Amino acid sequence: MSHRMPLWNAETDADDELVEVDVNLALGNYGQNGLYDDAQPRIDETTLVAAQQIMAHQAAFAQIPDGVKRFIVHFYQAITENNLPEITSAYESGWNRMTEKFYAKTEWPEAEVIAPLVNDDPIFLILYRELYYRHVYSRLSPNIDDRFHSYENSCELFNYLLNSEGPVTLELPDQWLWDIIDEFIYQFQSFCLWRSKVHQKSDEEISMLATEEGASQWSCYSVLNVLYSFIQKSKINEYLVAQKKGLSQEDINDIVGEYGSKQLYRMLGYFSVVGLLRVHVLLGDYTLALKVMENVELNQKTSFTRVTACHVATYYYVGFCYMTLKRYTDASRTFVSILNLLFRIKNYHSRSYQYDQINKTADRMYALFAICYALSPGRHDDQILNMVKERYGEQLSRMSRGEEGLQAFEELFLYACPKFITANPPPYRSLPLLAQFVNSPPPEPAQRHVQLFLSDVRNQLSVPTLRSFLKLYTSLDARKLAGFLDEEEEGMVEKMMVLKQASRSISRAGLGGTNAHQGRGAQVPAGESEGGLLDGQTISTSDLDFVINQNMVHISESTVGRRYAGWFIRNTEYAQRVYDGVKNSPLPLPRSTTAPAAPGAKDVAPAPAPEAPVKKGVAWGANVKAA
Amino acid sequence: MSATATWVSPSTRPELIDELVSGVDRYNPANGGILEDYLYHQIRSQEYDCLANLAILKLYQFNPDLYNGDVVINILIKALTAAPMPDFNLCLALLGERRPYPESDDDEPDPLPSLLPYLTALSELLHQCRFPEFWKLYKSEPLAPLRENYTIECLGFDDSVREVVVRAVRAAFTKIGKQRLSNYLDLDGEDFVSFVEDVDWSLEDDVITIPPNPDNRIEATVVHENIQFPRA
Numbered sequence: 001m002s003h004r005m006p007l008w009n010a011e012t013d014a015d016d017e018l019v020e021v022d023v024n025l026a027l028g029n030y031g032q033n034g035l036y037d038d039a040q041p042r043i044d045e046t047t048l049v050a051a052q053q054i055m056a057h058q059a060a061f062a063q064i065p066d067g068v069k070r071f072i073v074h075f076y077q078a079i080t081e082n083n084l085p086e087i088t089s090a091y092e093s094g095w096n097r098m099t100e101k102f103y104a105k106t107e108w109p110e111a112e113v114i115a116p117l118v119n120d121d122p123i124f125l126i127l128y129r130e131l132y133y134r135h136v137y138s139r140l141s142p143n144i145d146d147r148f149h150s151y152e153n154s155c156e157l158f159n160y161l162l163n164s165e166g167p168v169t170l171e172l173p174d175q176w177l178w179d180i181i182d183e184f185i186y187q188f189q190s191f192c193l194w195r196s197k198v199h200q201k202s203d204e205e206i207s208m209l210a211t212e213e214g215a216s217q218w219s220c221y222s223v224l225n226v227l228y229s230f231i232q233k234s235k236i237n238e239y240l241v242a243q244k245k246g247l248s249q250e251d252i253n254d255i256v257g258e259y260g261s262k263q264l265y266r267m268l269g270y271f272s273v274v275g276l277l278r279v280h281v282l283l284g285d286y287t288l289a290l291k292v293m294e295n296v297e298l299n300q301k302t303s304f305t306r307v308t309a310c311h312v313a314t315y316y317y318v319g320f321c322y323m324t325l326k327r328y329t330d331a332s333r334t335f336v337s338i339l340n341l342l343f344r345i346k347n348y349h350s351r352s353y354q355y356d357q358i359n360k361t362a363d364r365m366y367a368l369f370a371i372c373y374a375l376s377p378g379r380h381d382d383q384i385l386n387m388v389k390e391r392y393g394e395q396l397s398r399m400s401r402g403e404e405g406l407q408a409f410e411e412l413f414l415y416a417c418p419k420f421i422t423a424n425p426p427p428y429r430s431l432p433l434l435a436q437f438v439n440s441p442p443p444e445p446a447q448r449h450v451q452l453f454l455s456d457v458r459n460q461l462s463v464p465t466l467r468s469f470l471k472l473y474t475s476l477d478a479r480k481l482a483g484f485l486d487e488e489e490e491g492m493v494e495k496m497m498v499l500k501q502a503s504r505s506i507s508r509a510g511l512g513g514t515n516a517h518q519g520r521g522a523q524v525p526a527g528e529s530e531g532g533l534l535d536g537q538t539i540s541t542s543d544l545d546f547v548i549n550q551n552m553v554h555i556s557e558s559t560v561g562r563r564y565a566g567w568f569i570r571n572t573e574y575a576q577r578v579y580d581g582v583k584n585s586p587l588p589l590p591r592s593t594t595a596p597a598a599p600g601a602k603d604v605a606p607a608p609a610p611e612a613p614v615k616k617g618v619a620w621g622a623n624v625k626a627a
Numbered sequence: 628m629s630a631t632a633t634w635v636s637p638s639t640r641p642e643l644i645d646e647l648v649s650g651v652d653r654y655n656p657a658n659g660g661i662l663e664d665y666l667y668h669q670i671r672s673q674e675y676d677c678l679a680n681l682a683i684l685k686l687y688q689f690n691p692d693l694y695n696g697d698v699v700i701n702i703l704i705k706a707l708t709a710a711p712m713p714d715f716n717l718c719l720a721l722l723g724e725r726r727p728y729p730e731s732d733d734d735e736p737d738p739l740p741s742l743l744p745y746l747t748a749l750s751e752l753l754h755q756c757r758f759p760e761f762w763k764l765y766k767s768e769p770l771a772p773l774r775e776n777y778t779i780e781c782l783g784f785d786d787s788v789r790e791v792v793v794r795a796v797r798a799a800f801t802k803i804g805k806q807r808l809s810n811y812l813d814l815d816g817e818d819f820v821s822f823v824e825d826v827d828w829s830l831e832d833d834v835i836t837i838p839p840n841p842d843n844r845i846e847a848t849v850v851h852e853n854i855q856f857p858r859a
Binding site: 220221224228283284285286287288291324325326379423424442443445448449452455456458459490491493494495496497498500501504506510511532534535536537538540543545546547548549550551554555556557558559560561563564565 | 629630631632635649651654677678681685688689691711712713716717719720721723747751754755756757758759795796798799800801802803804807834841842843844845846847848849850851852854
């Protein structure tokens with residue numbers, strides 16, 4: 001391997017230098033020597049046992065069912081021909097079908113075993129291993145070798161994509177590209193969690209983790225390297241900026257160059273931005289997480305939202321960041337906008353192989369929404385709020401009860417938060433320090449983050465009680481209010497200041513409008529206004545407002561005029577579904593009487609749609625939300 | 628201008644720092660010193676740049692060997708007075724990991740562990756608007772090391788705390804009694820009068836009047852639904 005040039009040098013150099021950038025170069029390689037420096041001894045070892053291996057492979061090969069062999073050959077052909085529809089079908093259904101049938105509880109055959117079927121094609125074998133390890137992680141329990149080898153395989157894949165001469169001609173479906181990045185980060189997270197559990201490690205594992213290689217594998221720097229390399233290679237940020245400006249496809253292609261104009265690199269670049277968002281959240285760096293997203297527009301119109309899993313992940317992590325920034329309004333708007341979408345498309349994606357995963361994330365977002373609602377009740381989307389009350393009604397009522405509600409906050413947070421990780425391994429390289437580590441382990445990352453969150457909650461514990469008292473009056477002497485609440489007057493006045501602060505928030509809802517205070521509630525879908533995700537304007541988040549004149553508290557309340565939009569949207573959508581259902585159903589037999597029922601007059605969620613898939617939503621439905 | 632513009636990118640931030648904070652250079656441990664120097668510049672000149680300081684903590688997170696307890700304490704002191712914004716907790720979120728074990732016994736002990744509980748308590752008092760208790764704790768005997776080794780170097784620390792008070796009072800009051808405000812600000816006599824004048828509040832008969840602002844002007848309104856249809 002040639003010398004490692006750190007990016008801050010590379011950036012100033014001419015563009016042609018960049019073509020030679022190595023995966024490990026983009027961020028420099030701090031104290032982690034090459035991943036493959038030990039390749040030589042390994043090859044020698046391989047030679048010694050080569051003969052036995054060939055025989056073992058032959059035996060294993062004979063065990064592979066014919067259906068699987070045919071599938072692999074077919075899959076291989078689809079990939080060499082860049083036949084996207086065939087690749088998609090093999091990837092999304094063929095692989096899963098074969099897994100269910102033959103490999104539900106065991107590994108797929110090793111890549112070396114199936115190599116003869118695919119002409120020993122190195123690229124196909126890398127992709128095959130990608131799937132092989134993903135299966136190990138999701139269905140079985142990966143051992144230390146799996147963890148190391150899956151990392152090496154990912155590096156090989158990324159090296160091929162980033163360091164071939166020019167962009168590769170390979171094409172893969174967007175969904176797979178997302179899964180590659182998503183899985184890479186998942187395995188990183190999984191490794192970090194596994195690595196931190198010292199007491200479960202065997203001596204052999206400890207000695208492997210103590211080596212140079214063990215210490216450098218799955219390091220934060222190497223993971224960030226990969227993501228930043230894709231972002232830079234694809235010029236995705238330049239692409240997003242150009243797209244925002246409305247430039248023509250031709251002009252955009254000129255800007256993003258030979259890599260960025262290819263679908264494969266553009267999507268990998270975009271998914272890497274979302275990947276960075278996720279990695280930064282896992283490490284507790286919420287501002288940086290939102291900052292890397294600064295060129296991404298959060299709306300449902302871009303082509304990048306075609307991969308639902310990516311779309312959902314983006315909103316989950318962005319919403320979570322807002323919550324930790326105490327921007328509860330932005331957080332709930334983010335969750336509402338994606339949960340509404342999921343609700344609309346649930347008839348589609350129930351067939352997706354990722355349905356379960358998406359549903360789990362959605363349920364977490366309902367829980368996070370419940371937290372945000374408890375901290376900043378204001379006006380919210382009725383439909384989502386009703387669903388939250390159905391799922392988390394009990395927690396919602398506990399969370400409004402001051403001190404005793406803290407436990408409900410904690411439970412929901414721990415259930416719904418990302419799987420936080422620590423950036424650094426335990427001191428495997430020194431046994432005495434390791435023993436010290438085991439004796440007094442540092443707090444789990446999730447515990448640290450929940451405690452920080454709870455300190456925010458604790459600071460405004462008195463808010464719900466105070467608010468409910470103030471609702472009863474238009475003006476009131478502070479001393480009298482203190483008497484009601486069994487408090488000292490001074491302490492009560494301090495809590496009033498906290499109440500005031502809790503009813504103000506920085507929010508993106510305030511952007512765009514001229515008067516910040518018009519932006520109450522969820523009128524503009526999150527992300528529709530200009531500016532990065534960290535931007536915002538101070539808004540009032542509560543209908544109840546007050547001011548103190550020396551010792552007299554004056555209270556005013558905004559009331560809401562009757563709302564129609566949500567009701568009309570839901571029922572129009574329902575009518576559309578009924579209409580589509582009727583249109584798509586077979587002609588009725590003469591004696592059939594089962595016409596779909598008319599929508600209920602009440603403001604309730606519509607009944608599930610009929611069997612037929614909904615072909616399109618109401619054109620204007622997706623972007624309008626009840627104020 | 629958005630309310631976060633100054634926070635995201637303070638006008639006092641030099642171009643070099645801006646490049647570091649916005650690019651991948653922020654991960655280069657060799658740049659730690661530049662960011663630390665910039666922190667000390669903030670300390671000396673009453674400036675504040677949260678994102679640049681978080682970049683230091685990020686470097687410490689990835690490179691525990693770089694860790695410097697004094698720097699962390701200074702970052703936290705700066706973040707303390709950003710209340711009610713979440714800066715202090717944002718810093719702590721990057722901090723919690725195990726610090727490197729001391730190489731030998733004669734290393735200077737890390738000053739952070741003994742001060743962190745007090746800093747956290749101070750932060751909570753500010754977020755809970757318990758200003759008189761804040762001053763009481765801040766001036767107490769156990770916090771002498773914080774005052775004598777750190778905040779004394781931090782230009783205008785007391786005034787930054789008073790700005791937290793001003794933000795809270797301005798939003799909640801139209802008029803406030805002199806004694807109450809004096810307790811909040813920990814000022815009396817001449818100092819109190821000149822502080823009140825500096826923020827353009829008026830003092831009359833032991834009552835301070837706070838000029839109307841978007842947060843202390845309340846009115847009952849009826850909110851109507853406002854639906855915008857996107858045009859194709």
